[in-house]
Amino acid sequence: MGIIFSEKEKTFTLHTANSTYQMQVDAYGFLLHLYYGRRTEGCMDYLLCYADRGFSGNPYDAGVDRTYSMDVLPQELPTHGTGDYRSPAVVIRNVDGSYGCDFRYQGYRIADGKYALPGLPAVYARDDEAQTLEIDLKDRATGVEITLFYGVLPSLDLITRSACVRNNEAGKIYLEKIQTACLDWVGGAYDLITFYGRHAMERNVQRTRIAHGAQVIGSRRGTSSHQYNPMMIVAGQETTEESGSCYAVSFLYSGSFKGEAEQDQFGQTRVQLGLSDELFSYPLEAGECFYAPEVVLSYSDKGLSRLSQNLHEGFRTHLCRGKYRDLVRPILLNSWEASYFDFDGEAIYQFAKNAVDLGVEMLVLDDGWFGKRDDDLSGLGDWYVNEEKLGEKLEHLIDRINGLGLKFGIWFEPEGINEDSDLYRAHPDWVLAVPGRDPVRARYQLVLDFSRKEVIDYIFEAMCKVLDKGNIEYVKWDMNRSLSDCFSRGTKDQGRVMHDYVLGLYDLQERILARYPNLLLEGCSGGGGRFDAGMLYYTPQIWCSDNSDAIDRVRIQYGTSFGYPISTVGSHVSATPNHQTGRVTPFATRGITAMAGTFGYELDPRKLSEEEKAEMRTQIATYKRYGALIQTGAYFRLTNPFTEEVGAWQFLSKDQSELLVNAVMLEIHGNMPVNYLRLKGLPKGCLYQEESSKAVYASDALMEAGLPLPVEMGEYQSYQFHFTKVS
Numbered sequence: 001m002g003i004i005f006s007e008k009e010k011t012f013t014l015h016t017a018n019s020t021y022q023m024q025v026d027a028y029g030f031l032l033h034l035y036y037g038r039r040t041e042g043c044m045d046y047l048l049c050y051a052d053r054g055f056s057g058n059p060y061d062a063g064v065d066r067t068y069s070m071d072v073l074p075q076e077l078p079t080h081g082t083g084d085y086r087s088p089a090v091v092i093r094n095v096d097g098s099y100g101c102d103f104r105y106q107g108y109r110i111a112d113g114k115y116a117l118p119g120l121p122a123v124y125a126r127d128d129e130a131q132t133l134e135i136d137l138k139d140r141a142t143g144v145e146i147t148l149f150y151g152v153l154p155s156l157d158l159i160t161r162s163a164c165v166r167n168n169e170a171g172k173i174y175l176e177k178i179q180t181a182c183l184d185w186v187g188g189a190y191d192l193i194t195f196y197g198r199h200a201m202e203r204n205v206q207r208t209r210i211a212h213g214a215q216v217i218g219s220r221r222g223t224s225s226h227q228y229n230p231m232m233i234v235a236g237q238e239t240t241e242e243s244g245s246c247y248a249v250s251f252l253y254s255g256s257f258k259g260e261a262e263q264d265q266f267g268q269t270r271v272q273l274g275l276s277d278e279l280f281s282y283p284l285e286a287g288e289c290f291y292a293p294e295v296v297l298s299y300s301d302k303g304l305s306r307l308s309q310n311l312h313e314g315f316r317t318h319l320c321r322g323k324y325r326d327l328v329r330p331i332l333l334n335s336w337e338a339s340y341f342d343f344d345g346e347a348i349y350q351f352a353k354n355a356v357d358l359g360v361e362m363l364v365l366d367d368g369w370f371g372k373r374d375d376d377l378s379g380l381g382d383w384y385v386n387e388e389k390l391g392e393k394l395e396h397l398i399d400r401i402n403g404l405g406l407k408f409g410i411w412f413e414p415e416g417i418n419e420d421s422d423l424y425r426a427h428p429d430w431v432l433a434v435p436g437r438d439p440v441r442a443r444y445q446l447v448l449d450f451s452r453k454e455v456i457d458y459i460f461e462a463m464c465k466v467l468d469k470g471n472i473e474y475v476k477w478d479m480n481r482s483l484s485d486c487f488s489r490g491t492k493d494q495g496r497v498m499h500d501y502v503l504g505l506y507d508l509q510e511r512i513l514a515r516y517p518n519l520l521l522e523g524c525s526g527g528g529g530r531f532d533a534g535m536l537y538y539t540p541q542i543w544c545s546d547n548s549d550a551i552d553r554v555r556i557q558y559g560t561s562f563g564y565p566i567s568t569v570g571s572h573v574s575a576t577p578n579h580q581t582g583r584v585t586p587f588a589t590r591g592i593t594a595m596a597g598t599f600g601y602e603l604d605p606r607k608l609s610e611e612e613k614a615e616m617r618t619q620i621a622t623y624k625r626y627g628a629l630i631q632t633g634a635y636f637r638l639t640n641p642f643t644e645e646v647g648a649w650q651f652l653s654k655d656q657s658e659l660l661v662n663a664v665m666l667e668i669h670g671n672m673p674v675n676y677l678r679l680k681g682l683p684k685g686c687l688y689q690e691e692s693s694k695a696v697y698a699s700d701a702l703m704e705a706g707l708p709l710p711v712e713m714g715e716y717q718s719y720q721f722h723f724t725k726v727s
């Protein structure tokens, strides 16, 4: 059983296969956090130590007990107003204008299955796969209630958290801050691993000590952002890929967020993740509820590889949805880097015609097919087909492409709008803009006010009109700027707009998926600017980065792999010299790098040499052979491409009968030493045969001493080895 309540000890214990999470209702009704870590039995309240701490106040009902202070005790959901001066998870502005709440225990419910959240993404599970714990807390002074949700998925080693705040007051209150998850550790010394970056260079890895003084990451951009990813890892300072304790904290949310980590005055660690509290002041009328977006937690005592594998398996099978969830995704050719805005229907058809022979399965028509859109100055918002530019009807083009045996996909940017568009001329008030101020433009565009239902309704209808034109099996859903000027004409409470925007976006995606259940959505925001677990609920793959340079991609995909399944990583082979970096890399290297994700091409197949075409055929055949292993196998990072001269990774099938090892040389030097790749996760005492050389290796030697990579001339060589277990 995943969830146990002990009446005697007043503890709630959540067990997964390899972890235990425990909390306790104490004598005053506070919900204290006792333990999260390696699976164990017993009551961990012995960890709580009490001493009189100067300048750490005491709850009134503790009377003369000066050793009892919320400033010191580990908590499930610390609030402003109880004497805890660390960063709070919840701040409420009450009807009378006062700040504060003091939540005390009311009761609990345990049920089979996993809770869902209205209008928000959430991990899902069958009733026999998960349990839900709900704990009710109440502020005695105001009657405001909060229900904490815990989802426990034992076999996946995942615990999820959410909360619902209910305003039982007679008037309006404001939620000024709500962090979904708070993790308090009374002892230990930890590192924080975060994923920072920029457009076209997302998810670099930073590992720092959690020290005195808050370390805060987040986004105030209205999207989860290229700059920081809403996912953090807390790791023991000795923790490596293979050993040691670590915790993943991942936010299922695609808007502004805040992640905090800090050691307090006694060296205790607090880590929190949830909504950004900047420009956030969410009104709750009497009787209204607010749901905090979900956070997913996982613990591994076997290092970072296992932690990532927990998230990969959990997100791939219990967060991603739809027909394509368990399918190897179609190998696509995208028109963007092939032709940018400069194409007609015949050019797109010719891309398809040339690609089909090589094994491509889907043609994606990117930006430029609608409205007046020959560059990025105009047209966004006008979701009707520019037949004049195409030289034919869209339905005709789709039929021609389907006739070749290819699927057809198309690009949208539903949230974007250019001032030079019919939509803007008709509804200038539908954009986010502060009356009387010039809005900030980015890529010459503004943002539609997705916090308003009539805007969502309009875009939904406009998209449906296009999607109804023919057999469109895929949509690339883009978003090419950060939000600014977050003022909506739809409300008087501007502090709700950024969150309502995200709810509007999720609503639109849900409506599109409900109407077209077989449609494959690929998320995108200038590449990986909205690569978060929330988005994966709607789009089971996301274009990982606008940077398709194979060498940069090795690093971007390495960082991405910490938190996200390989099946969700949009990754393509593009032309050389690369359009983002000017770098020249071998075709084979671009192929091997793109095979660490959903596979495809982003180039004009007509311009390929016969030799390249032959390579492309081989690559596609290889991906078709190993696609399932790549998308569902256990993923291991074999090197750190930020610090080593080779980038390498491995896919191991669940039954350990086969593995695929990939390596890209990132540097070349005179008289190169040999690089040995130490493989991971193999069963002891077995033999594996490598396919091309037919050489047989002992699994222990492959893991202990490694596999030597050839020493070759030339930059950016790459290698792929497929092994099969022979005994």
Ligand code: GLA
Pocket: 336, 366, 367, 411, 478, 480, 524, 525, 526, 527, 543, 545, 546
């Ligand atoms: C974004 C995407 C690209 C492409 C362009 C089109 O930058 O990330 O892949 O779709 O928009 O404008």
